[in-house]
Every structure is written in C-alpha cells, then in structure tokens.
Amino acid sequence: MIETPSLVDQYCHGVLRTELGLGTFEAHLARTEGPPAAGTTLFDTQTGFAVRRWCPPLLGLEPHCPPARYLARRRELGVLEAGRRLLRGSGITTYLVDTGLPGDLTGPAEMASAGDAEAHEIVRLELLAEQVADTSGTVEAFLANLAESIHGAAAHAVAFTSLAGVRHGLALAPEPPGPGEVRGAAGRWLAGRRVGGALADPVLLRHLLWSAVASGRPIQLHAGLGEPGLRIDRTDPVLLTDFVRATAGLGTDLVLLHGYPYHRHAAHLAGVFPHVYADLGAALARTGARAVAVLAELLELAPFGKLLFSSGAHGLPELHVIGARLFREALSRVLGGWVSEGAWSLEDAQRVAEMIAAGNARRVYGLT
C-alpha cells in the first residue's frame, strides 16, 4: 500500500463563493465552446463521473447519487460548509493558487483556512501586464511599472504562470525580444487597447516570459489541455524546445502544465533538460477513470524527480477533491502494480510516491 501523507497541489485556482445551480455547476465540469449538445450533459463525462464518485460521501451521500440530489445537499449545507468539507476531505496539505482568473473566487488565505492547509500565490504574468497597462499612461511608464510589478510579485509569489500557449501558441521565437521590439509592441498594444483588454501580442508574451526568467521564480507554462480557444496542437510542449534550450543553465525552473494529449512530449522534455518539470494534475482530473493510464504514460520518460502533482481545479472544490483522489488512487495502483510484479521495490515505490505528491514541489518552489 503506497501512501502519500502530504499532497502539494502545485497548480489550482480558488473556489466560487456563491451558491450554484445545476447549470452553473455543470458548466464547470468541462471546458467547452458552447453548451452540451442537445440530448447530452456535461455530467456524462469522466470529470462528471469522478465528481459523482468521490464527492457525495464527503457530504454524507452515497457515491454516484444523481446530480440533482448532490446539488440539493450542497445547497442545504451552504457553499461555505460544503467547501470546507470537500477541501478538507481532499487530502491536499498545500495549495499553490493561481489568482489570475476572473470571478468571485477565494484567494490563497481563504483556501488555507477552508482547507486547513497551507496556501501560496501563483502570479499570472499576462494579468499582471494587463493590470499595469490599465494604470500606466505611457509606454515608458508601462514597461517600468511592469518590471517593478514582476520584481514585487517575485518577492511574495511562489511562481509565475504564463498563458503564452493559450493566447498565442507555444511556437514563440525562443530568444528574448530586444528593447526596441518590446517598446514598439507595447506602444501598439497600449494604443489599441481598452481597459481590461487581454494581452496576446507574441513579443510582449515573450518579454513577460524572459522578465520572469530573470526573476528566478519557477515559471509554469500552459500546454496541451486548457482553455478551448486555440488549436490544441499549437500548445504541444515540443514547440517550446528552443525556448527551453535558451533558458537552460539560467537557474530558473520551467514547469509544463497539463500537457495532455501531448503529455509524453512534456515527459520527454523533463527527461532531457535539467530545469524542466512536468505537471500531471489536470490531465488526471479530466480523464477520470483513465487517470491511472495517463499517469502511467507520464511515468515512461519523465525522471521521477521531475513530476509534480496538481489538481488544476477551478471554481468547484469538487475539482480539488477529484484531482487529489484520482491522483492518489492512480499513483497507488500504478506503483503498487509494479511492486507486485517485482519491477520496483516497495521502498522505491514509496519514495517516488512521496516525491511526486509533495517532495518535488517542495524542492522546486522552496516550500518548507
């Protein structure tokens, strides 16, 4: 029996503070462009089935009970109490929270309190730039304020996260853009922008990445699964290879988030480059009963010191629960299977399990 008493969720978001109806709840079970097709529901997905398996017992119901009954019980308890029970039942002991998504979401302090856990902040680079743009009158002020903002964030956040893959695709020029190039791109972006406008300019995305590299904080890069807005092949982590090579030896770690369905490519990069790590959370939460197979695929090429658990959860504490439960069960079954067939020793399996569950993240993010 493989055990993981500590669990560092190295990439997640907060949970919604408002009571949820069935429709809003369902909408958080998948990332789609539009509602489910007529005659179908997003509960009939691996994520939906995983929620129905793991969450009802934490609220005193039978596993697999109907969605409507689960939602009724959730409202009966209230969003706060349900959230507390769910987060505390997840087994997560530390949350690293990306605070860059809109909506009425709990921050790291509330996650810590509700979940009886530790929590730290991850800063989303693009949001930082957008916020700085909202309050900077000139290109010079924007660039100076941005530098200061990144410097300030590096002092309190445990990591940066970059949406370059989602906003533009990962096929970015690998080298840092020159100062003139950055000024030009910033001028064009600021001139055409309304307050709150999103950053998708590739020169500025690269400028953000290289500013974060200079900070020394680990950078989490979205790859593979994630927002549905882009062609998924444009987020294949293999497209990052030259950027990865350009940042080797600079002392900043890169963490490839999600990865799936290109997770074997992420594992390959984690095997080839000392400063590259692969995340496995969201890929597990989205594939549910198949998490065991997806985890096993990641364990092919990735060195065991280079894999990091996360839930990738957003909005629903149920997603933190299934991320953690699916991970623990998958890890126990994959490693336990190798132990029972003699491929691994139990001692090694236990050691590797603790590395992936918490130890690797503690080392990368400097957690104590």
Next chain:
Amino acid sequence: MIETPSLVDQYCHGVLRTELGLGTFEAHLARTEGPPAAGTTLFDTQTGFAVRRWCPPLLGLEPHCPPARYLARRRELGVLEAGRRLLRGSGITTYLVDTGLPGDLTGPAEMASAGDAEAHEIVRLELLAEQVADTSGTVEAFLANLAESIHGAAAHAVAFTSLAGVRHGLALAPEPPGPGEVRGAAGRWLAGRRVGGALADPVLLRHLLWSAVASGRPIQLHAGLGEPGLRIDRTDPVLLTDFVRATAGLGTDLVLLHGYPYHRHAAHLAGVFPHVYADLGAALARTGARAVAVLAELLELAPFGKLLFSSGAHGLPELHVIGARLFREALSRVLGGWVSEGAWSLEDAQRVAEMIAAGNARRVYGLT
C-alpha cells in the same frame, strides 16, 4: 455484465457479391500500398487474428482455424449464405452504408435483407460531384446540378461523408469559398478532367462541405486511418479546428471518422464543440486485441453522448463481424472494469454503453 441489445453501425460499406480466393480475401484485411512483404502475410495482423477468432464459429468451425480452411468453408457455403450467417451473427441491428466505393458491393437494401437489420444510405460527397461532372456540359450546369443533387441526397440519405481529409488533407481554409472562386475551380477541374476523374481540388472539396453543411444532414469526415494514399499527419482531426468553429451553431453535426492514431484529438474536439462527434469503429477493427485500449483512450476526453460505434467495414462481412464483436467486448471490459473498481456505477455504465452502441447514433441521424 454490460449489454448492448441494439447496435447501430454508423459507418460501413457493403460486402462483395463474388466468391473470394485467399489472395483477394487477404487483401481486404488491411489498407496497404502493395502486397505484403516477402515472407509475411496480412493474416498476421490484428485484423487477421480478429477475423480468425470471431468468424469461424459463425460458419461452424473452431476459432483460430487456419485461413485456408476458413476460406474453403466459406466457399462451401457460398458467398450469399456465408454473408447471411456472418452479418446475422454480428449483432448489428442497423447499418448506415456509405455507397460511394467502387466494386461489386451490396447496397443498403441488400445489407438489411442479408443481415436481418435496418439499413440507410450515406452519400459520399466527392462521388456525387464526380457523377454530376460526368453528365454536366458546363460549369454553370455542373454547379446547378450539384446543388440539386446534394439537395436530393439530403432528402433520402441519413448523412453525407467527405473524403476531403484523404484527397487533400484536413488543413483546408475554414470558411466557405466565394462563388467566383468555386466557378473558377470548377472550370479548371472540368476542363482537365476525363470521365470518372477523381475530385481533389481543395476549393471544390470545401464547396462540397459547405453545401452539405447547408443541408442540415450530419457530415462524416474521414480523419486518421483510412486510405493509405496520404501522409497520415495531414488527416489529424486537430487540423479541422477552425472549420469546426466556423460551422458551430449552424445546426449541422460533424462526425469525425476513425481518428486513430489521432483519436485523442478527435475526442478532444468532441468535448469542446457541441456539434462534434467521434467515431470509434475502424480504430477498433484495425487494432483487434488492442481494441479495449483504444476504446479506453477515446473515453478519456469525449463526453459519453458524443461517441458513436461503427465497424468501418468494407467488402467482407467478416469485417462487420469483428467491428461489432470487438466493440462489444471492449466496451464490456472497459466499462465493466470501472464498475468493478467502483469508479462507475453499474447503472451508469449500462446507460453509457447503450448510448455509444446505438442511442447517440439514433439521436444524431434521426433514426427511430
């Protein structure tokens, strides 16, 4: 025990009406460019082994008997009687038959009669255009007759199928071509064409697709595995993303055929877009003993209301048999496995099995 009493084969072809020798039979077991290598045979493939497993008992022989013995028994019964026994033994209750392949193949009515099942026609867009071209004297006549033909086909066929992926690759410009562009392309194609000449012009392929979109009938797009003539990466369904987005909300469903080895990409698109469905038949029939693994991969991201069984069979009723048997066994093992480990409830598993086997297809194609 998961059961699927109804089975809608949502994409197949008819069977050959002529007696077959060992060589012709073998040639239908795979899609190759040339004969098997010296010293090898196409019976030594997953498809060949699956045929030897499932089909001999339907003709009164032992499973896995040698190919020559099986073929002798087949000839002894005669092609008609053997076909009847095989199709009736497949468990398929409805055939959707693409009638667009050349050769002495049975049509939907004969499939229904031989298989004691229902059958409906799928119309191949490119063949329709080629037939119209054979009988139209001018560009104007061609385009008017084509429009009429598509309109007429939509009235009696349950779906259209497009070979754009095989003829050109799926990296087509996503928007409909303009009328002038279509006329120009039609003029060039008709001018250079002999009777029976195949359509591969990307503008005309897009024109066919958009004409079919306007008809409201579901469109089945070949992706991944299929005819061997093209680089397989050019049939990656991810290349369709922009076309898929351009057709969202228009009321026409898109079904991604085959998909393998890019089936996880097809499942992803089925998860993101309300009007996209993923087919799983041919991928199973071609991978035989591995069908259980391939089905499980499709069940990672695809919502359960978005997967459709098919056999993808062509020419040999044996291929309808193995498509259906492999599917049923794989489905039962994958879903049954999840039930026995507690990940799914038996009730949910049974419901999902019926959806994938028949219910989803009934809804998409408006079958009763």
Next chain:
Amino acid sequence: MIETPSLVDQYCHGVLRTELGLGTFEAHLARTEGPPAAGTTLFDTQTGFAVRRWCPPLLGLEPHCPPARYLARRRELGVLEAGRRLLRGSGITTYLVDTGLPGDLTGPAEMASAGDAEAHEIVRLELLAEQVADTSGTVEAFLANLAESIHGAAAHAVAFTSLAGVRHGLALAPEPPGPGEVRGAAGRWLAGRRVGGALADPVLLRHLLWSAVASGRPIQLHAGLGEPGLRIDRTDPVLLTDFVRATAGLGTDLVLLHGYPYHRHAAHLAGVFPHVYADLGAALARTGARAVAVLAELLELAPFGKLLFSSGAHGLPELHVIGARLFREALSRVLGGWVSEGAWSLEDAQRVAEMIAAGNARRVYGLT
C-alpha cells in the same frame, strides 16, 4: 508461457572497455542535455529502476540493491568479467552492432566473444562520409571514395544506419539529389569543414541515403527518441512518408528505429508499405516497467512480420540486459494475456513471438 530461445538484437552499440564510477555509469542511463537537476538522479528513471531490477542478480546481488553497492560489485568483478556475465545473462544470441559511435567501445567481434553470441556490423552512413572527407582532397575524390566506401561496406556489413533524422530532421526532400546538387553541397561542406567535422547538410544526407538504397542493404533510420539535440517532432517517422513511397519497389528495406513517442506512426508505415519495418527496442529500454504498454501499442497496426527487437544499448552491458529482459517479459505478458482471454491461439502467439524476437530480423538481414 511464450518462449523466445533466439534473440537477435538488431540495433545496439558496443560496451565501454573501462572501469566506471557512479557518475559515468549514471550518465549512460539517459540522454540528457546537462546533469540531472539538483536533488534528482538519473537512477530515478525507468531505465535506472530496470537496471536495478535485472542486473544485480547476474552479478550475485539482490534485485533493487542500491546503485553504490551494485557499482562496487561491478568494480570488484572487473569490467571484463562483469560484462561477460551481463551479456551472457541477457539471452541475446545475435548482436547487430552500430560501430559508428565514438568512445572506447567493443566492436562486433568482442561482443560476440564476451556474449557467447554471433555479431555483425552495422555501418553508420554519416561516419563513413566523415571518414572519407578526412582523407579526400577534392570534391571529386570525396564523392568517388564515398561511393567506393559504401560499396565496400555493403559487402561486409548487414545494414546501414542513417542519422538524417537526428542531424537534420526527417522532413527531407524525398527524391535523390541531382549530381550537380551533390557536388555543390559536397564542395561547400568540405570547404567549411575541419577534420572530424560532422555531416548535417541535407543534400549530402539524402545522397547518403540514396547511395545506401542503391546498395540493397537494409537501412535503419533514426526516428523519435534518440540524441536529445533536436526537436523530437522533427523526427516523427510520418515525415518520411514521401521518401518511403519513393523507395518502394526498389528492393531495399527500411527499418524505423526507436520511434517512440511516435511509435504508432512507425507501426502505421510498417503496415502500409511492404518494405518498411519498425524497431521496438529502445522504446522498451527507456520506458522500463511500461515496456509492456509500449510494446502493445506497437502491436496495434504493425503486421507481426514487420516488428524487430533491439536493445538500442550503448556503453553499458546493463542496457543490453534490460533491453532483452524487458522485451521478453513484455512480449510474454502481452501475447500471453491475449492467449488467456481467447483473443489469440497459443500456437499463433508462440509463432509471432519468435518472429519478433529473431525470425523477422533473420529474414530482413539475411542472417542464417
């Protein structure tokens, strides 16, 4: 119980003749750009765990003993005796040895003697060209000497191997370069080259490939996993499709080495083209406890007469051992599983196992 009494390792290198410390040993467990990350070790990989599982018992130790203890025992025995015990314990009966890597490595004769096996040479095309360039004064002399060298190598080697995928990527123009093009490229390369300089010019890489095609000897092409210097997607075997089609029917077989993570694409090509074969060794040795899953994926589309075992080992006899042991165990488990569930007959499984282990290689390379 599936047995494979003969085992032809159709692609490997020699072993180091010198005693190894822990650091040098560890460096051979993976292909990385740089040392392992701080706090991690390359023993904590599937390859490392497989070495610790299979090799200690061959030197009289417990499986999974600590690396330091294993290395101490290895030094105690001496590099020669340890090598003898390991190679003889691998079960490999014939080694095909690529002699083109630098370093103090044993050649085919020493491999045969140490391993009590047969051994044959594989000639690396690029090294041949580089050696010829070192001793040729003019373009004309270079090209004439190169032709002679290839002709000579074809007389004694069992195969050629090409690094085109690693040096340039597999997206090469498919047709043979014209004589003027070759002379021009040779002139530019020789003019800019110092003694020992590596060949990466795409025209010359193609010239080497087509010269080898003309020789009739099988050509092994590196694809997928391999040297870490390139973006891995540029070694996707699908990129070879047009070259494969251009060489069809010429009588020369092509063997796609490694393939992983694009091994399903390699299997697809082996299924479509009579003269294409897929290698499975290195993919197994690098994925260790997952070898069973990777082998099963290769067995989806590849005809069983088209798969070839290899270890892909380089430098450490431990890597020959794990290549062979992982292969045999994976083969036995995959095929044995299909037998026990009734999908395959035992007789067929045994026959296929012998084909993949040795028979296919014997046929392709003309071994007796």
